[in-house]
Amino acid sequence: MKARVYKALAKAVVLESIRRKDLWVVAILGFLILVSSGALGLFGIGGLEIFVKDLAVSVLGLFSTILAVLIATRMMPEEIKQRTLYPLLARPITRLDLIIGKTLGAIAVSWIAFLLLAALTGLALAGFHVTFEPIMAQYLLAKMMGLVVICGLGVAFSTLMTPSAASTMCFVIVFGSTMISRALVMAYESCSPLLQWVFKLIDWALPQVSLFDLGGRAVYMHWSPVPMWVMGALALYMAVYFAGATGLSWLKFRRQPL
Amino acid sequence: MAVAAICACAVACGGWIGNFAQVLNPPVRPAGLEAHETSAGASLLGQFRASASAWLYLHTDLYLHNGVEMRPLSDAEKLAGRHGVGAADDGHEQLADENNLVTVVPGKERDFRGVFGDLERATAAYKKMEGHKHNEPENTLPLFRLMTLIDPQFVPGWTMGATIIARDDARTGEALSYLKQGLRENPDSVEILSQLGYYDITRWKRLDEGAEWMERARAFGYDRFKFLDESELDALRSVYRWLGLCYRDMAQFDKLRSALSEGARLFPDDVIIARLLNPPPIILSDSAKKAWTARIEKAAGSQIR
Known part of the structure; x- marks a missing residue:
């Protein structure tokens, strides 16, 4: 029963995204990728295969993250602003169902966008006979799990603050969490025990989005695929973080006057 | 790829508009004001070219280390007596001084993050770099x-x-x-x-x-x-x-x-x-x-x- 509700809500988000021409952004970015690869071809890429792969993976990660943040943080506030939320809540669904269904929709849209971009990038690289190793499949899978975390976080922020603030905060945390985490590691040993505990708490609370980025291994040569336990741990982390973020959204949204 | 496009466009512009290229890249740097100090467009393009080349230069280090990111030791780390990974063990020592470099992803012994640290070492391009070898x-x-x-x-x-x-x-x-x-x-x-x-x-x-x-x-x-x-x-x-x-x-x-x-x-x-x-x-x-x-x-x- 619930599954049908979530599916219907998620489908509505995808259709709305198509109607709003969000995926046109993906098409334009894809076109840019193809044109730029053509321009790069003018100069020849002999010996630059790794560099081209690195660029492709970086741009793919960047664009898909930006799209996921924008889709996730804008969705709920727009439903409220355009008053399309009322007919939805008039149906026999709870506010938690609504949040879960909508977040799943955001995830679906970001996955579609990511896979479209990945396909176009792959097409462009294939034109240059640039090949990837099998770990690329794991890269795609891990990145899709990372998008789940980002979407969960984006929806949570959008229920807590204005859409602009939510997207800004989401960008800062998603792009800054790696840097913050590394700074904590560097400073940890020279800190007092109390501060070390604070560092641990901050690190555990931060979304570890960089864990889902296997780009470094996918781009450079002869890196083995990551063990299955790692993929399993990433999936578990994704599930826990998604549940936490959705719970936070629900705590705020369940009593929010509309 | 988009960055590559901008790189390509920057280069193409240099060749396409010959005079513009001369202004941007004169064979001899003038002692007075340069184009990028007087023209906003040239300044932006010039800044981009400089940043792109510096970025590429940094990238060569990743090439040498097969994607393993390295960083210099901080002053605090040096004061604490920490040492870098040491020179490469392959005769490439003259390319860079690596005595004060460590991996950006920390080794297990210096990482308080527990399972997150283990996961990062498993998913990132990371390996122990003591006595490491460079790519060609x-x-x-x-x-x-x-x-x-x-x-x-x-x-x-x-x-x-x-x-x-x-x-x-x-x-x-x-x-x-x-x-x-x-x-x-x-x-x-x-x-x-x-x-x-x-x-x-x-x-x-x-x-x-x-x-x-x-x-x-x-x-x-x-x-x-x-x-x-x-x-x-x-x-x-x-x-x-x-x-x-x-x-x-x-x-x-x-x-x-x-x-x-x-x-x-x-x-x-x-x-x-x-x-x-x-x-x-x-x-x-x-x-x-x-x-x-x-x-x-x-x-x-x-x-x-």
Whole structure:
């Protein structure tokens, strides 16, 4: 029963995204990728295969993250602003169902966008006979799990603050969490025990989005695929973080006057 | 890929609008205001070219380490007695000083993050780098060619690229051609001129031609001494040393004294220049020669601030 509700809500988000021409952004970015690869071809890429792969993976990660943040943080506030939320809540669904269904929709849209971009990038690289190793499949899978975390976080922020603030905060945390985490590691040993505990708490609370980025291994040569336990741990982390973020959204949204 | 597009466009613009390229990349840098200081468009494009080439330069390090990111130790870490991963174990030590480098992703023994740290080490391009080996430096050459194509005024792209080409003695001529191409774009570069001289002297034993390059480097360096950056100062310092050695071997003692006196004035703390300028008289015994050299070195050493 619930599954049908979530599916219907998620489908509505995808259709709305198509109607709003969000995926046109993906098409334009894809076109840019193809044109730029053509321009790069003018100069020849002999010996630059790794560099081209690195660029492709970086741009793919960047664009898909930006799209996921924008889709996730804008969705709920727009439903409220355009008053399309009322007919939805008039149906026999709870506010938690609504949040879960909508977040799943955001995830679906970001996955579609990511896979479209990945396909176009792959097409462009294939034109240059640039090949990837099998770990690329794991890269795609891990990145899709990372998008789940980002979407969960984006929806949570959008229920807590204005859409602009939510997207800004989401960008800062998603792009800054790696840097913050590394700074904590560097400073940890020279800190007092109390501060070390604070560092641990901050690190555990931060979304570890960089864990889902296997780009470094996918781009450079002869890196083995990551063990299955790692993929399993990433999936578990994704599930826990998604549940936490959705719970936070629900705590705020369940009593929010509309 | 989009970055590549912008790179490509920047390069294409340089060739397409010939005059614009001349303004952006004049063969000789004017002493007064440059285009990027007076034109917003040129400034933006110029900044982009500089950033792109610097970014590519940093990327060569990733190439060498097969994607493993490295960082220098912080001052606090050095004070705490932490050591870097140490030099590579493959004869590439001259490419970079890695004694103060550690991996960006920390090793398990220095990581408080527990399972998150384990996961990052498993998913990122990470491995223990003590006694590590580099990928073939020749693989980075296309990057050097690309960075100098994007920004011909990026001197490290020319000098390091030439160093990598010249690792193979048989390709010294190719390295010299590459440097001469760089010299056309940067005619007053002390680093490029000194490297040209270095290869002539050490590889082809052409002391007279090597000394000519060094003299050109010396003249440009002397004129702009107050404005040289750290790497140019290092290059100029070695220019005086090589000139001293060249003139000594060619028995041109007037030129030797002139060059070394000037070098000693500019670099009073340089022990090698001081020693070359004041060789022990041949009539002294071995022990007296040693004492002489020690006094010279002590005098130069006392100049170090």
